[in-house]
Amino acid sequence: MKAAEKIRLKQKTIVEAAERLFLANGYSGTTMDAVALEAGVTKQTVYRYFPSKVSLFTALLGRFDEDETEFFFAEGGTLSQELQRYGVAFLSRHMQPRHMALFRLMLSESRDSSELGDLFRSHAQPYWLGKLTLFLSQYLPEQDAKAYAHMYNAMLLSERTPLLMRREEGMSAEQIRSHVDFSLLLFLHGLPLE
Structure with missing residues (x-):
């Protein structure tokens, strides 16, 4: 698997985990720590791709339009x-x-x-x-x-x-x-x- 594909897969995994948590716990009830745990990655990995909860939520909104x-x-x-x-x-x-x-x-x-x-x-x-x-x-x-x-x-x-x-x-x-x-x-x- 190429590096770019690995990055896209990791981002997708994080956003999917965030979606589950946002929809279950709300925006304010979801932390970046919880997203990292749900996605099975470190908190640093989450922040590498999404520097804030706002950017992560924006990526989630983008997923709704991706297809x-x-x-x-x-x-x-x-x-x-x-x-x-x-x-x-x-x-x-x-x-x-x-x-x-x-x-x-x-x-x-x-x-x-x-x-x-x-x-x-x-x-x-x-x-x-x-x-x-x-x-x-x-x-x-x-x-x-x-x-x-x-x-x-x-x-x-x-x-x-x-x-x-x-x-x-x-x-x-x-x-x-x-x-x-x-x-x-x-x-x-x-x-x-x-």
Whole structure:
């Protein structure tokens, strides 16, 4: 195994250990000592790759997006088809149990840590928002595209808070498709009053 691969494997082991601890004990309840013990490495090794708990948590947030490249907008689809495809991919990802657990952690602890809240805002959805903004900028001025991208994502995630409050773990594929269809109809056409 090459040195670069060993480094990546060690970093992955540390971040996976940190994820388990952050989700079990919270951000404030997790120490770098505990991460080292969980990962089976020394504390110095943890600090070699992650100089602070903030940098370790930032790496964890990055892991949630590491396989996001599976989604891309296809050429030739209609606006509605592409937004529907995006919506299903976006909501399916964000309704996964580990995403829900991380969001629950962020909600519970960001009130006591503005740093944690800032990390969440800057790392939670940049990949998805950027891709959607770029796609919508084919149809709208860039500033409008970003505002509409935020709005569509918010509509898609509107079911997340009630699920979190009921301590449910997400939505079924059928529920996701149904919610995306409803959100897309409202997003593209507004209230169907006439």
